Amino acid sequence: MFKRRSHSRNTQKNEGDKMARSVDVDELASSATLLTTPCGHGKITWRRWGRGSPVVLLHGTAGSWTHWVRNIGALAVMHTVYVPDLPGFGDSDSLAEPHTFANIAATLWAGLDELCPDRPSIALAGFSFGSVVAESMALERGDQIRRLVLVRGNFNDQTPRLPGTLKKWRGLADPKDVEAAHRHNLAVMMFHDSAKIDEQAVMLHAENSRRSMLDPALFFPSRPLDALRKIAGPVAGITGEFDSYGLPDPRKQGEALLEVRPDAIFHIIPTAGHWAIYESAEKVNPILLDMFSR
Numbered sequence: 001m002f003k004r005r006s007h008s009r010n011t012q013k014n015e016g017d018k019m020a021r022s023v024d025v026d027e028l029a030s031s032a033t034l035l036t037t038p039c040g041h042g043k044i045t046w047r048r049w050g051r052g053s054p055v056v057l058l059h060g061t062a063g064s065w066t067h068w069v070r071n072i073g074a075l076a077v078m079h080t081v082y083v084p085d086l087p088g089f090g091d092s093d094s095l096a097e098p099h100t101f102a103n104i105a106a107t108l109w110a111g112l113d114e115l116c117p118d119r120p121s122i123a124l125a126g127f128s129f130g131s132v133v134a135e136s137m138a139l140e141r142g143d144q145i146r147r148l149v150l151v152r153g154n155f156n157d158q159t160p161r162l163p164g165t166l167k168k169w170r171g172l173a174d175p176k177d178v179e180a181a182h183r184h185n186l187a188v189m190m191f192h193d194s195a196k197i198d199e200q201a202v203m204l205h206a207e208n209s210r211r212s213m214l215d216p217a218l219f220f221p222s223r224p225l226d227a228l229r230k231i232a233g234p235v236a237g238i239t240g241e242f243d244s245y246g247l248p249d250p251r252k253q254g255e256a257l258l259e260v261r262p263d264a265i266f267h268i269i270p271t272a273g274h275w276a277i278y279e280s281a282e283k284v285n286p287i288l289l290d291m292f293s294r
Contacts, residue, residue, distance in 0.1 A: 019275065023069050025200065026286065037111030041053030042093025044111055050076025054119050055292050057083045058114070060275075062212040064090030066204045067127055070281035071288065079123070079292060081116065088214025095214070097257035100222035105136035123292040125149040125276055128245075129216050135227045142232035147291050149236045151284075152242030152272055155228070156256035162244055164188035167208070182206045192273035201278065220232045229260045236265040236291055238284065240272035265291070 032047035047065050050073055057075075059067035064081040075081050082188030087095035087104060089228070095103060124145050131150040138148050168190060181247035182205050187194045192206070229233065237257045238248045246253045254266040267287055272280040 010093070015197065021258065023087035023200075025066065025069055025071065025204070028069060028072060035115055038113050039087050039111075040096025044084050044087060044107065044110065044117065045080055045091035046092065048083075048115075049073075049081045050079055051125070052079040053123075053189050055079040055123045055125070056108075057082050057125065058084070058108075058124070058126040058130030058133050059086060059089070060130050061088070061216050062131065062205075062209045063127075063130075065213070066207050066208065067091075067275070068277060069200075069204065070278050071173055071285055074281075074285040075288060078289065080116075082112070084111065086195075088188065089212055090208065096160050098222075099218040101133060101136040101219055101224070102222065104219070105135050105140050108133070109136060109141060110131070119144075121146040123147040123149070125151060127151040128274065131132075132163055132219075132223060135231065136224065138226055138231045138233065147234050147236065147294065148252065149229065149238065149291055151238045151277055153239050153246030153250060153253060155237055155239075155253045164187060164244075169206075173249055180208070182209070186275075187243055187261075190273055191279050192240060192271060193279065196279050201275075226260070228257065234263070234265075234294075235261050236267070238267045238269060238276065240269050240274055240276035240280070243274045243276070245274060 032049055035046040035048060036043040038045065057068045059065060064085045065259070068083055072081055085092040087093065087107065090289070103164050104162065121144050124134050124137060124147070126132070131152045134148060134150060138145050142154070147281070166185045167181040169178050170177045172181065179202060182202050183197055186201060186205055191197050211245055216220065237254065239246050239253055241250055243250055250268060254268065257264050257266055269276040269280050270285050272283070277284050
């Protein structure tokens with residue numbers, strides 16, 4: 001039922017495996033070109049790597065560019081990779097009102113107009129909250145997107161719910177308790193295999209959570225209805241086999257996507273959770289390279 005692509009490009013696969021195995025976050029950050037564009041009364045911070053056709057990656061809730069830390073290196077071999085910290089996250093300032101997805105989309109498009117005005121088109125991938133932002137960008141200027149990739153667990157109209165309870169970490173005095181809370185939350189929300197929650201994942205999640213200034217719930221009332229049906233151009237979905245937002249059956253999410261977009265490509269990432277782009281980057285990277293190179 002699901003449309004799949006064979007990946008015969010050994011070079012792409014080898015690069016994906018190599019870049020996914022071990023990433024020095026500080027080294028990756030220092031190798032980026034740091035850029036800023038206006039955002040209300042402040043700025044959006046962008047990072048850029050590589051050379052080639054432009055690819056834009058949007059992170060998820062309580063995140064930053066580091067949600068894509070295991071994917072950037074592999075993609076930058078063939079593409080110019082732009083990764084913004086979305087308004088209210090990471091190094092970016094908060095968005096001016098109104099708090100709508102359309103406002104975020106317009107702000108990002110204005111930034112791209114400034115950063116790469118001569119682009120023919122972009123490939124756009126959004127993870128979790130960033131995938132809804134990507135939908136809004138596609139609704140505004142779908143003719144400028146050559147491929148839209150949505151990485152999330154939910155493609156129907158139901159409100160996704162977590163199967164477990166998150167632990168509060170703010171206000172905890174003992175750093176070990178704070179770390180334990182973040183590790184628990186990653187296991188509930190982001191990973192399938194808790195053994196893959198390494199120290200880097202905990203550190204990134206803790207730092208991103210600490211710096212988050214925006215409540216994404218403010219934006220969801222503005223989410224366009226039936227966006228997937230209205231978007232022009234190629235659409236693809238990627239879901240972890242055990243994505244916490246797609247349970248109990250992520251394959252039903254693929255069916256939901258293909259029901260409204262029969263032309264879509266849908267990939268299930270085996271044994272991965274919600275943060276599949278990190279947990280199973282060696283499987284996701286060849287898929288992204290194949291999609292973005294078409």
